[in-house]
Amino acid sequence: MTHILIIGAGECGARAAFCLREKGFRGEITLVGAEEHLPYERPPLSKDALLLGHAPKLVSDAARYLEAGITVLSGISAENIEPLGKTVRLSDGRNLAYDQLLLTTGARPRPFPGQNPVAAASGTRIRTLRTHGDAVAIRAALQPGTHLAIIGGGFIGLELAATARKLGARVTLVEGLPRILSRGVPEELAAVVAERHEAEGVEILCGVKIRGLEENREGATILLEDDSTIAADLIVVGIGAIPNIELARDAGLAIDNGIAVDACLRTSVPDIFAAGDCCSFPLSHYGNRRLRLEAWRNAQDQGQLAAANLLGAEETISAIPWFWSDQYELTLQIAGLADGAAQTVRRDMAEGAFILFHLDAGGRLIAASGIGPGNTVARDIRLAEMMIAAGIHPDPSALAAPDTKLKTLLAA
Structure with missing residues (x-):
């Protein structure tokens, strides 16, 4: 029986798995994810899930995976791909054989320069926001009167700031560039967002250079280049994401700001595709410019496209990039x-x-x-x-x- 293996149990991987069934694939499907949860949606983590302390918003419940005949291996990561032998070694010691492989390995938060990535993921006073576990830890620290310092004026940082204010926390947001939302958002829109945050009491500091971060039991401190400091109960670093390409790179796949794929999401190695945050792709509407998108709809669109092309459709990327953010x-x-x-x-x-x-x-x-x-x-x-x-x-x-x-x- 033909086996399609999907590495990365997020929005993109889960959508691809269900789309394979919807398109009539009757072979074996295995979805491997490092987190203990079933695949869930990440956008709510900086919004409702944080505000209300909700459980993860699952893409589908366990019964639907069972009904669709999709095997989900949670809490297990892939450690090695052998393209010639078409096998993947898992963290539990198993080797899974595949006929076709889809990589939806996503991205991870970019740590502050000089900060240990492991410490960033497990720290108590200096954190990043990517997983449900991150959201739970941040929510626990945000009490009325708590001082939250956010590094980074992108969507994640600003959404977190809005949510923290609703929870009664005091918020300082530090952005190294001259304005917030400098990546892909016109200045006129960014000015409206900044004004709304300032009206809510968020202190926004732009053009500020940071020389380091310090953490202790009582809180954390941002050390600025002008020798001033910002003391906070919690610091959240939101300065972008790094695509998870190590598994693909070590297997010999081409890398170009992510796992390089063609317009059909096919990598440089036969029978291996990649989709979502982890891959860069050419977009015909913009002169085949190669880009990588970290966006909820892109994860959905590419999950569905990858499923179609794993089954031989040869459809090309046609979706227009689309982003959204809710703040207040x-x-x-x-x-x-x-x-x-x-x-x-x-x-x-x-x-x-x-x-x-x-x-x-x-x-x-x-x-x-x-x-x-x-x-x-x-x-x-x-x-x-x-x-x-x-x-x-x-x-x-x-x-x-x-x-x-x-x-x-x-x-x-």
């Missing part, structure tokens, strides 16, 4: 990649919401970025995403006019 009552959504835009058009909407449309030098829509309360911008961002995929060259004045329905531009 605000939702930020971005479709596409705005860097390289030659023109930006603003559309003002109800309730203070607005969308920025980004066009290239030829007038083609390449990205749209919006922010507003609740789902104010969601529908138009979705339509903009479809316009980007269709390669539309919209009239900038029509984009700017609030009464112009984007659906008419898409149809045209």
Whole structure:
């Protein structure tokens, strides 16, 4: 019987496993994950799961895996791949043979420079946020009046700041660059987010250089280059993620800012595919530019695409990058990649919401970025995403006019 082995039991790996069954695969499927939990969704960890202390939001419960005939090996990691023999050695000593292998090994938090990664994962006063266990430990430390210091002004750091304020903690956020959300978020949107956090009492320090971190039983301290310090009860480091490529690299797979795959998610080694946060891929909508995405929808999309191509579909990546973040009552959504835009058009909407449309030098829509309360911008961002995929060259004045329905531009 044909055996498809999936290494990495997160959102991407789980979606791929179920999609294989939905597409009629009747062979053996094994899903291997290092965490003790069944596959769960990570976005809630900096939001509801942290705020309410929820159990992990599972992709599916144990009964559904059993019903689908998917074997889940939890609390077990893969230690070695033998591509020629098509076997994987597991941490419990077993060797699993496979016919096809899918790597969905994800990414891990980037430790602060000079910080031991093992200590970062197990520290009590200096932590990172990636797993449910991380969220549980951080939640336990966030009591009313607790001082939380966050290093990094990206989505994770800001979402954590918003959640911590709801829990009554005092928050200081330190960002080394001149502004928050400098990676992929236009300055106009970032300014709205910063203003909202400051209104909530979050202290945001940008352009600040850190020379070290110290931890003791009572708390932790950020040592700044100007010799000043920030003392806190807890420090959370949120300065990006590192793709988990070691297993692939040691097996001889090509690496390029992640496990390098082609447009079908196939690696450089026959019968091995990779998907999700761990891989870099070419995107045709942006001149086959190679990129790596750490995003919930990308994990879902690529899990489904990998399943199709493991079964011989030869489908190529077509999804437009999409990101979102919830902070307080605000939702930020971005479709596409705005860097390289030659023109930006603003559309003002109800309730203070607005969308920025980004066009290239030829007038083609390449990205749209919006922010507003609740789902104010969601529908138009979705339509903009479809316009980007269709390669539309919209009239900038029509984009700017609030009464112009984007659906008419898409149809045209």
